[in-house]
Amino acid sequence: MLGSPFDLWKDDESCGEYLTRQGVSRRQFLSLCGRVAAVLGCGGLILGNQTEALAKEIADKLSGARRPVVVWLQLQECTGCMESALRSGDRTLESLILSMISLEYNELLMAPSGEQAEAALGKAIEQPHLLVVNGSIPLRDKGVYCVIGGETAESLLRRAAKNASAVLAVGACAHYGCIQAAHPDPTGAVGVADIIKDRQVVNLPGCPPIGEVITATLLYYLVYGHMPQVDYDGRPLFAYGQRIHDKCPRRAHYDAGQFVVSFDDDNARKGYCLYKMGCKGPATFAPCPVIEWNLGCSFPIKAGHPCLGCTERNFFDQMTPFYKRLPGLDVPGVGVELTANRIGGAAVGASLAGVAVHSAATVLRKHQSRKEEPETLPLAALGEAEITGQDNDTAKQDNKTTKSKW
Numbered sequence: 001m002l003g004s005p006f007d008l009w010k011d012d013e014s015c016g017e018y019l020t021r022q023g024v025s026r027r028q029f030l031s032l033c034g035r036v037a038a039v040l041g042c043g044g045l046i047l048g049n050q051t052e053a054l055a056k057e058i059a060d061k062l063s064g065a066r067r068p069v070v071v072w073l074q075l076q077e078c079t080g081c082m083e084s085a086l087r088s089g090d091r092t093l094e095s096l097i098l099s100m101i102s103l104e105y106n107e108l109l110m111a112p113s114g115e116q117a118e119a120a121l122g123k124a125i126e127q128p129h130l131l132v133v134n135g136s137i138p139l140r141d142k143g144v145y146c147v148i149g150g151e152t153a154e155s156l157l158r159r160a161a162k163n164a165s166a167v168l169a170v171g172a173c174a175h176y177g178c179i180q181a182a183h184p185d186p187t188g189a190v191g192v193a194d195i196i197k198d199r200q201v202v203n204l205p206g207c208p209p210i211g212e213v214i215t216a217t218l219l220y221y222l223v224y225g226h227m228p229q230v231d232y233d234g235r236p237l238f239a240y241g242q243r244i245h246d247k248c249p250r251r252a253h254y255d256a257g258q259f260v261v262s263f264d265d266d267n268a269r270k271g272y273c274l275y276k277m278g279c280k281g282p283a284t285f286a287p288c289p290v291i292e293w294n295l296g297c298s299f300p301i302k303a304g305h306p307c308l309g310c311t312e313r314n315f316f317d318q319m320t321p322f323y324k325r326l327p328g329l330d331v332p333g334v335g336v337e338l339t340a341n342r343i344g345g346a347a348v349g350a351s352l353a354g355v356a357v358h359s360a361a362t363v364l365r366k367h368q369s370r371k372e373e374p375e376t377l378p379l380a381a382l383g384e385a386e387i388t389g390q391d392n393d394t395a396k397q398d399n400k401t402t403k404s405k406w
Contacts, residue, residue, distance in 0.1 A: 016063030039216040042290040069129040072106040075153040076146040077135030081171035084208035131164035140188030175205035182316035203234040207310035244281035247289035278323040280309030
C-alpha cells in the first residue's frame with residue numbers, strides 16, 4: 001500500500017524517491033505498474049507478451065517522474081466520477097491519485113473553503129498543471145445554473161485552462177453534457193471540448209467511467225508527459241478502442257440467435273444475450289467487459305442488465321428507450337437489427353450450407369475416385385463394407401448401417 005495521501009513530497013523529489021521514503025518496496029511498485037500496464041493493454045493495442053515489458057518501462061519512467069500539479073474541477077455534475085475513482089474497491093487507487101499527484105484544488109476533497117479555497121485555486125492555475133474536469137458547463141441564461149464562488153462554470157473553466165498543459169474531461173457530463181444536455185436541455189449544457197478549443201481535450205466518458213481507466217490515464221500522462229492516443233471522439237484507444245459487443249461474455253448467444261425476451265425468463269437464467277432487452281453493447285465502445293468494476297467483480301451485462309451505452313456521445317437521447325431495441329444503431333459491419341433477428345438462422349443456415357457443400361464435394365471426389373480405382377478397393381478402413389456384387393438396395397442399406405456405427 002502507498003503511504004498516507006497527505007504525506008508531503010519534498011522539493012524536487014522524484015516519484016521513486018518519494019515512494020521509497022514511504023516504505024513502498026520495489027516489488028509492490030512493480031506490481032502496481034503491472035496492473036496499470038494491463039489496463040493500458042485492454043484495448044488490444046498491446047499484445048499479452050508485451051505487458052511485462054510495458055510494466056517495466058512504466059516503472060523506470062515513473063521512478064524519475066516529478067509530481068505534477070493537478071487542478072480538478074467539479075462543475076455541473078453529481079460527484080459520481082470522483083466517487084468512481086476513490087471507491088473502486090482498491091485503496092491503492094485512492095492513495096495513488098492523492099499521493100502521486102499534487103492535487104491542489106478539488107471541491108469535494110479539500111478541507112479549505114471560501115476564500116482559502118479560492119486562493120488555492122488561484123495559486124495553482126498560475127503554474128503549469130494538469131486540468132481534470134468533472135461535469136458539464138451550462139451556457140443558457142449566462143450560465144447561472146452552475147456558479148462557484150460567484151463565478152460561472154464557463155468562466156472558471158476558461159480561467160483554469162489558460163495555463164493547463166493538458167485537459168482531461170472525466171465522465172459523460174464533461175464529455176458532452178450527459179443528462180443535463182438531454183432534450184430539452186434546460187440549462188444549455190455542453191462538454192469541456194465545446195468550450196476549450198485551443199488545445200487537445202481527452203475524454204474519459206462513462207456515467208461514471210471505470211476508476212482504473214481514470215487512474216491509468218493520469219499515470220500515462222505522468223509517465224510519458226503527454227496524453228495517450230485517442231479515437232475520433234477524443235477517447236483513449238487503450239480503453240475505448242473496442243466495442244463492448246466484441247468482448248461480451250454473452251456474445252456466443254448473440255451469434256446463435258439466443259436472446260432474453262423478458263427479465264427473469266428462462267433465457268435470462270441461462271445467460272442468453274440481452275440485445276432484445278435494449279442492450280446497447282453492439283454500438284458502445286468501452287472497456288467494461290475487460291476491466292469490469294469493483295476489483296474485476298462484474299459489469300452490468302455480466303450481472304444481467306443491458307448496457308445503456310453511457311460512453312457514447314448523446315447517449316441519453318440516442319440510446320433511449322433504454323429497455324427497447326434500437327434498429328437504427330450505427331454498428332460497423334452487418335446491421336444490428338438484421339443480426340438480432342436473423343443471426344441465429346443465418347449462422348445455422350450458413351453452417352448447414354457449408355456442410356452441404358463440403359459433403360457434396362466429398363461425394364463427388366469419392367465418386368470420381370471410385371471410377372478411377374478398381375471396384376474391389378477395400379473400404380473397411382473408412383467404415384464402409386466392401387461391395388462385391390450385392391444387390392444395389394441391400395448394399396446401400398448395409399453401407400448406411402455401417403456408417404452410422406462409425
